[in-house]
Amino acid sequence: MIYRSMIDISNIMIAMAIVKRGIKLSGENDLRKEMGAKIRTLRNAKGLSGRELSVISGVSQAFISEVERGLVAISSEKLVLIAQSLGVGVDSLLSKDEVTSGLSKDVSAPSTEVRIPVGLTEIAKEYGLSFRVTLQLLDSAKALMAHRSTDGKPIERTTEDWRRFYLKVKDYLDEA
């Protein structure tokens, strides 16, 4: 089996993309090495140690090291976790192109956030949004960087908040 059961729509979309490309995640030594090298390049560009990437992604440090050296196959689930932690799409790790996305112009800056909140995941499922569009919505929401609530508590977005946001900007998503 190429991939394990998916967590949410984003993983399903990625898995479908992987299957569509006919990519096997095990037994492809060249792909493993290329992908591993890309992961290492991106990790170094972000200024992350192997341990830090392990903490952020939830994937063990030893496994990440083996992936970077092209020694082991990686499940799509873990690939998604690592890609999210590096602020890139899975596509960029799988493609034969050199990695350019995720390398910020501002080299002192942290990477973009790609954790998908539950409310947004539900909207993505409801409207059949692609992973790319979902990330676009998330990225735009994250650009709203600071609230100042009168009671000092953080303000969380509900599913309805995400729905209203999507409906307001959906006409601009392809152009953006």
Next chain:
Amino acid sequence: MDNFEIGLRLDGIAQNLGIGKHWKGPPFEELAIAACVERVRKAIDLSCLTQSEDVAQEIAKCHQVRFAEIKNDSDLIELERFYLYEQKELSFGLLRDEIMNPRVDALLIQRKKAELDAPDRWIAVLNSLRTTDRAFWNKFHELGHRVSESPQMILPLTVRRETSDNHNTLERLIDRIAGEIAFLPELVEVPLKELTRSGISFQAVETFRMTIAPTASLLSTMNAVIKRCTQSALAFYAEIRPRASGDIESIDLRITPQGRSYSAVHDNLCFFYNMRVPHESSVWQTFQDGIPRTELESMTCWKTSDGSRLKWNKSVISTVRVGRVVYSTMEIIS
């Protein structure tokens, strides 16, 4: 944003300000504040600035921040029209919901499509739909974020981890930074000397406010003055409420402590939250009749809940009532 994310954000502040690789607790607050003040001093020419608003505008210019104050629906519509519909900045699709939320004072939005040198690469949206009182501090709060944090604050995070309440740590830090850059020593030195000479009173606070920060609220100016004055002084406000237990019988005029001068902090002089204002006090009298006062007062009638007296004997108390709240400054004489 969970505590782990905010923890990383605090680390980012430490690194961006050059004070360390990781945030290591309360001592780093002082270092961060000093570093931010120094950054502001290097970035703008303070010699020709006389008011805090001028400082805000100069800091905003240096840090590519445009202020947009929302006072009515037309302001909101115009901002949406320009940034969402014309500039295709999708973040502004969230603007209306956020501004309509009564808990939201201000937002800082980073434009995704702006050129790196765009003067409005960040938009600080100030929510003045319900009140304009907080606009002054909201400006400096958002500038505090810009001065202390790196240009790209968005972080990669997928792990949830329980830590201490970092959100309050971050926001408290930003508030303190805001307080320092709003009232830089170069700006307030002369008015503060005058205040020291004349003594602390609301009249003096108001004079200070009109000189340095006419758009700031009375309460925020009161706190800023008290914290910076050389005398031993406290600030508080009082309103009618019961004790923490909620016992109806205990309803009375009770204190919420505010700022203290360095001298008062050093000598551990303070009021306790919810302490009852004695009816013999000028604070109570101003609450009753609405007449502002500045009077010498004996502190013998002020008692804590266990009957203990306060540590000091005499004060010059200045009081003013705004609505159903009495604001007071207290300069400790002996």
